[in-house]
Structures are given as C-alpha cells and as structure tokens.
Amino acid sequence: EDQVTQSPEALRLQEGESSSLNCSYTVSGLRGLFWYRQDPGKGPEFLFTLYSAGEEKEKERLKATLTKKESFLHITAPKPEDSATYLCAVQPNQAGTALIFGKGTTLSVSS
Amino acid sequence: ETGVTQTPRHLVMGMTNKKSLKCEQHLGHNAMYWYKQSAKKPLELMFVYNFKEQTENNSVPSRFSPECPNSSHLFLHLHTLQPEDSALYLCASSQDSSFGMLYEQYFGPGTRLTVT
DSSP states (O other), X not given: OXXXXXXXXXXXXXXXXXXXXXXXXXXXXXXXXXXXEEOTTSOOEEEEEEOSTTOEEEETTEEEEEOSSEEEEEEOSOOGGGOEEEEEEEEXXXXXXXXXXXXXXXXXXXX | OOSEEEEOSEEEEOTTOEEEEEEEEOSOOSEEEEEXXXXXXXOXXXXXXXXXXXXXXXXXXXXXXXXXXXXXXXXXXXXSOOGGGOEEXXXXXXXXXXXXXXXXXXXXXXXXXXXX
16 A cells, blocks of 8 residues: 655754654655645645655755655754645656655654 | 635535535646545545546545536535535546646635534
C-alpha cells in the first residue's frame, strides 16, 4: 500500500537553530514528491517538486532533498515566520493523479 | 482576485440542510480538485476534474455532489451531511492532470464546515 510518513509530528526550535524534517514514503514507483507549507486557517502553499533521487532544491532558508526512500526539508537559521505545518505528498507512477499526503510536521520557531 | 478563491470561508449547517461550496481559479489551469482535511489526518482527495470532465471519484459518499461547469469554477453540493463530515474542504487547481504529466497543485484557503 502506498504510504507517506512524516516525522517528527511537531518540532519546536529557537530562532537560528537549524534542523530537518523527514518524509519517508512507500510507493510502487515515484513520479514526483511535493513539499507544501500550510499556515493556520489557510490552504497549503506550494514549495518544491522533486522528481528523482539526488535532486535538491532551495528557497530562502529551506532546502529539500530526495533519496529513493525519503525526503528531507532542511531549515537553516529559522525565523519565527517559518512557523507553519509542512506537508509532504507523493504522486505514484501510475494512472490517475491522486497525491498521497503525509500528516505533516508542525514547526514552531520562537525568538 | 488572484490564485484560487473559495466561498464561503466558514459554514455551519444542520444535517437536513442543503448547501454548496464554490471554488474559482484565476490561474488559467485545466484541472480542479476537491480535498477534505480533518484534524490529525492527511489530506484526502475527493474528486478530480480535468477539462470539465470528472476523472476521479475517490469513493466519496453520494451526499457530496461535485459540479464543474467550466475549467475555472468548481462546486461541491452538500446534502444530509453527518457530523463526521465536519472538516476543512480545500479546492485546488493545476495546469493539467493527464497521466504522465506532473504539475504542482495550487490550493485555495478552504471552507471550514461544521455539521451540527
């Protein structure tokens, strides 16, 4: 069964304290992996798409990496405005378009 | 208006009511989606429309009825809902949803639905 697991469920950091969020996945074949950010009361905001193992993408303090089994979202020197829930989703390499989402990691950054 | 908009933002309805959720995308996309987001659960895909045609129905109960009159508008008609249907309903759009293509989905702010 296709599955996405995100860890930790919640993460508290001090401003400037770098860390990583994990997304491990089990799919029959991976067409792509997405990272989204969701603020309270809002819809998810697209961050990155990763297609193949070894790929990396960066945006400001965020860097996403992909291996054959998992993806990491590295947050360097986070600021309070980085506080949000980060969602990972995979699209299996099969007919249909359903994205399989993880439950998310809720990040809190305090100053 | 830009991006994906949804109305209403909040909705409280009784189990015998009929209501509709509206979604509009201003991105020129051809595919639209309805998702359900419940507390402590992953987003669940409900329906997919590609070029106004429904291409996926993820075993959703018939008390949820989608409608897509054109590529920019998507509705979710609700009737005789149950309290467990209370959730955040998210609309999304993407450039396409054809097999073999991979496009990121852009989400609206959601409608917070409470069924009493």
